[in-house]
Amino acid sequence: MAVLTVKDLCKTFGAGTARSNRVLDHISFDVRGQTFVSIVGPSGCGKSTLLNIISGVEDHTSGHISVTGDSGSPARLGYVFQDPRLLPWRSVRKNMLYVQDSADEAAGTRVDRYLDMVGLSKHGDFFPGQLSGGMQQRVGIARAFAVEPDLLIMDEPFSHLDAITARGLRAQLQEIWSHSKKTVVFVTHDVVEAVELSDRIIVLQPGGKIFEDIEIDLPRPRRQSDPAVATLQAEVLARLENMKALTPTVASAV
Amino acid sequence: MTQTVTRRRSAEEMAGDAPAWRGRLTSNPAARSTFYVAAFLTWLLLAALFERIPGPASVVDRLIEEFRRGEVFGNFADTFYRFSIGVALSVVAGILIGVLIGLSPMARAFLESPVMVGLSIPAIMWAFLTVMWFGFGHMSPIVTTFLTAVPFVILNVAQGVQGVSRDLRDMSSSYGIPLTRRVRDLVLPAVSGYVLAGVRFAVIMGWNGVLLAEWFGGSGGAGYRARYWYDANQFAGFAAWVVLFVGVIIVLDQLVFEKASRRAFRWRDQTH
Ligand SMILES: Nc1ncnc2c1ncn2[C@@H]1O[C@H](COP(=O)(O)OP(=O)(O)O)[C@@H](O)[C@H]1O
Ligand SMILES: [Mg+2]
Numbered sequence A: 001m002a003v004l005t006v007k008d009l010c011k012t013f014g015a016g017t018a019r020s021n022r023v024l025d026h027i028s029f030d031v032r033g034q035t036f037v038s039i040v041g042p043s044g045c046g047k048s049t050l051l052n053i054i055s056g057v058e059d060h061t062s063g064h065i066s067v068t069g070d071s072g073s074p075a076r077l078g079y080v081f082q083d084p085r086l087l088p089w090r091s092v093r094k095n096m097l098y099v100q101d102s103a104d105e106a107a108g109t110r111v112d113r114y115l116d117m118v119g120l121s122k123h124g125d126f127f128p129g130q131l132s133g134g135m136q137q138r139v140g141i142a143r144a145f146a147v148e149p150d151l152l153i154m155d156e157p158f159s160h161l162d163a164i165t166a167r168g169l170r171a172q173l174q175e176i177w178s179h180s181k182k183t184v185v186f187v188t189h190d191v192v193e194a195v196e197l198s199d200r201i202i203v204l205q206p207g208g209k210i211f212e213d214i215e216i217d218l219p220r221p222r223r224q225s226d227p228a229v230a231t232l233q234a235e236v237l238a239r240l241e242n243m244k245a246l247t248p249t250v251a252s253a254v
Numbered sequence B: 001m002t003q004t005v006t007r008r009r010s011a012e013e014m015a016g017d018a019p020a021w022r023g024r025l026t027s028n029p030a031a032r033s034t035f036y037v038a039a040f041l042t043w044l045l046l047a048a049l050f051e052r053i054p055g056p057a058s059v060v061d062r063l064i065e066e067f068r069r070g071e072v073f074g075n076f077a078d079t080f081y082r083f084s085i086g087v088a089l090s091v092v093a094g095i096l097i098g099v100l101i102g103l104s105p106m107a108r109a110f111l112e113s114p115v116m117v118g119l120s121i122p123a124i125m126w127a128f129l130t131v132m133w134f135g136f137g138h139m140s141p142i143v144t145t146f147l148t149a150v151p152f153v154i155l156n157v158a159q160g161v162q163g164v165s166r167d168l169r170d171m172s173s174s175y176g177i178p179l180t181r182r183v184r185d186l187v188l189p190a191v192s193g194y195v196l197a198g199v200r201f202a203v204i205m206g207w208n209g210v211l212l213a214e215w216f217g218g219s220g221g222a223g224y225r226a227r228y229w230y231d232a233n234q235f236a237g238f239a240a241w242v243v244l245f246v247g248v249i250i251v252l253d254q255l256v257f258e259k260a261s262r263r264a265f266r267w268r269d270q271t272h
Helices: A047-056 A092-098 A107-119 A131-147 A163-179 A191-197 A226-254 B011-017 B020-027 B028-049 B057-068 B073-104 B105-120 B123-134 B137-162 B164-175 B181-216 B222-229 B235-265
Strands: A002-012 A021-032 A036-039 A062-069 A077-080 A151-155 A184-190 A200-205 A210-213
Touching: A002 A047, A002 A184, A021 A184, A021 A200, A021 A210, A036 A047, A036 A107, A036 A191, A047 A062, A047 A077, A047 A151, A047 A184, A077 A131, A077 A200, A077 B123, A092 A107, A092 B181, A107 A131, A131 A151, A131 A163, A151 A210, A163 A191, A184 A191, A191 A226, A200 A226, A210 A226, B028 B057, B057 B073, B057 B105, B057 B235, B073 B105, B073 B137, B073 B181, B073 B222, B073 B235, B105 B137, B123 B137, B123 B164, B123 B181, B137 B181, B164 B181, B181 B235, B222 B235
Parallel strands: A036 A184, A036 A200, A077 A151, A151 A184
Antiparallel strands: A002 A021, A002 A062, A200 A210
16 A cells, blocks of 8 residues: 655646646645545546656656655555557566566466456467457556555546446456555546545546545445445536536636 | 348358368469569560570579589678678668667757668669779778668668657556666567568668679679679670579578568467
């Protein structure tokens, strides 16, 4: 598990140029322990940028961000992307070993365990191009879990999949997560999905400010068919209608 | 218009009732040998029609004669020596400069025009220039080979490096993959096809270059020997050497590059 601290975080692309674009605007939040946090917001509001700043792929413009392990040690990160992002010239198994510490002797058995967990134990020697999109995405998920990360970040991991595959993987994700001690930051534009999975939902609005920070206090495992889940989904959706009403003024103020 | 939909047969059915000879007849090796047979027949025909085109029989005679006189191995040894050094230098320099151009926009801005100029200069120009610069000897064919081949390697490698997926690079840095592993598992496989294509061009262009430089250089080698027969007005001797040039390049290409590229793209072939 990890401690993620974000304070007054700002990100401006092309700062100081004519095409300067402020994407994140004074974002502050903390996540710690075995918490599943979703970041929700319309497309283009800076969700992926935020994850890239957390993972260190992208710099931030100002503010403070830190990710540490629970004991203060450096945190290990797992990242599931919107697309599988596998090396096409390496087998499934070698793709998973690619992100493992080469000195770690247990890496091989761990890779096999997580491949098995996503139901692909027979496909270790396949090349990614020989698998369907859904299977490739499962490899991406297994790859992230197999590094046994303190912090797992996921960027709309199910948005490219068909509804049936996505539903199965959501259930699987809840199951694996409940057995593993991980802090998860999960990005989605789908409020319904966020309510089903999360302990907490942070809503970003266009222009990159936090609109709301909502606790989801429902027992697990949750099912989409559960009335309590459905009620809360409707309620959160209704609250976001407010944001839509608010969006034009936000847009004109930016 | 009406369309008749017939029952479509499965791959197993089709394989089951097609005789084995048909499979062999439509295979790639069969297509290749068809080409060679057709080329040979065309040659026979042209030789029969035109007096100044030597037929296969006289060319083979001349070939045997050249082997018997011991002209073949010595001259080819010279040519290969020059060719290998020129091509090896162009591959090493081409990969280094290509990677540089692929990674750095400044290097690209600086080197792009010289490379395009280099591409557009024909081998024969380099052959003349290097003979003027270096006189007769090994130097002018080596430099001609190098200068003819290197722009092709640079261009291909630079294109490959620029094509390494941004997404995969981001993935690698988010997982903190060390540089050596990133080069081995991401950059090299992504670029290997381009490097191979570049080297293949280098070999073919370099072969061109070395023969031309020898033709004008007058210091031994396969190109020089072809010139000798040409000047003596002996077209069968000239044609014998052309057959040798072409044969060598085809063997080199088929044996080395076909195998190497099949190996490099195994992952892609298994994918569909
Ligand atoms: N590398 C970049 N350079 C310039 N602008 C970018 C870059 N990456 C993203 N953006 C801009 O940042 C905004 C937010 O993008 P993103 O974080 O991908 O949104 P989301 O993931 O919420 O859909 C968009 O307006 C996008 O155009
Ligand atoms: Mg995004």
